[in-house]
Amino acid sequence: MVFQTIVNYTYNKGPDQFWKTRRILKLSSHFYGRRRNCYRNAIRGVWRSLRHCTLGRQDKKRDMKELQDLRIHAGSMEHGLPRGIFKESIERCLILLNRKILADLAVWEPRTFKALTDVAKAKALEDKLEYDGMKSEDVSHFIHRGLLKKK
Amino acid sequence: MSAWARTKQWNTFTRIWHLFDATWQNPIDCAETIGLYLKGMYKPIYHPMSDCGDHVVVINTKKIAFPGQDWRWRAYYHHTGYAKGASYTRAWELHDKDPTLIFKKAVYSKLGNNLQRRYTMQRLHLFADEKVPEDIMKNITNQIRPIKIVPRTLDTYSQEEIKSFPKIFDYPKDYIIR
Helix, strand or coil: CCCCCHHHHHCCCCCCHHHHHHHHHHHHHEEECCHCHHHHHHHHHHHHHHHHHHHHHHHHHHHHHHHHHHHHHHHHHHHHHHHHHHHHHHCCCCCCHHHHHHHHHHCCCCCHHHHHHHHHHHHHHHHHHCCCCCCCHHHHHCCHHHHHHHH | CCCCHHHHHHHHHCCEEEEEEECCHHHHHHHHHHHHEEEEECCCCCCCCCCCEEEEEEEEEHHCCCCCCCHHCCCEEEECCCCEEEEEHHHHHHHHHHCCHHHHHHHHHHHHCCCCCHHHCEEEEEECCCCHHHHHHHHCCCCCCCCCCCCCCHHCCHHHHHHHHCCCCCCCCCCCCC
């Protein structure tokens, strides 16, 4: 090998070993036992925890989805409407609110959420989406565009 | 936190006491619904880390019903920890010993294995009959709907109701009913 420049003849030791170790040990600082301070054990733990970290990011999305679904179901069941019918109905009404917003409304804006369930109930009655405890009296106060056209 | 916000917080997380009548109900099916109330999962504010569960008072656990042959075939396993210590008790035997135990085990197994399970179970109050202590009864503000419609037995119908029941045909006078 022939080097053209004098710079390449100098021996390059690479990045500082001390700081490389520090970088790993910083990630293992919350571990228990020798995994925390011995580099040899720590590096294995760090690899493992980073792997969990990657998977955890997907798990978190799934968990939040489950929780939001549960909250929407609880909110709509307060007015006697199952979540499946509720989501289907408001989608047919072109009320395009996503899962997060609906869950937030169920928790923080119960009156707004009740208004949404009224819309959903009226649509379910019109489209004959049947569910347990379905009643026409529930939505007798509710007027929508389709109703006016019929009259 | 203002006094208004604090009061709102107290009202939101107040424990509600529910009543459930277990007459003619399948405890395995009921356990799922009662578990939701014990964990507070029927509330929109539910979060697994917030303590928003409710109390459930179950009465008439002596009158529960199992489908099919379950009273005979459903076995409850117990192990003493010593050699040959395993024992299997039939549902009807267990029910004779303690009328609340089948219901308790059904709910306990439905709650899932976690650290909160024992504390959640403490909010379940089981009574074999309708006799509930006064200090528990005065808290109750809500009743959970029964899972199954309780069927009426023949002896609850009055003589008039039986007579007015629509008939398809009359037996001939010389017909002998055994």
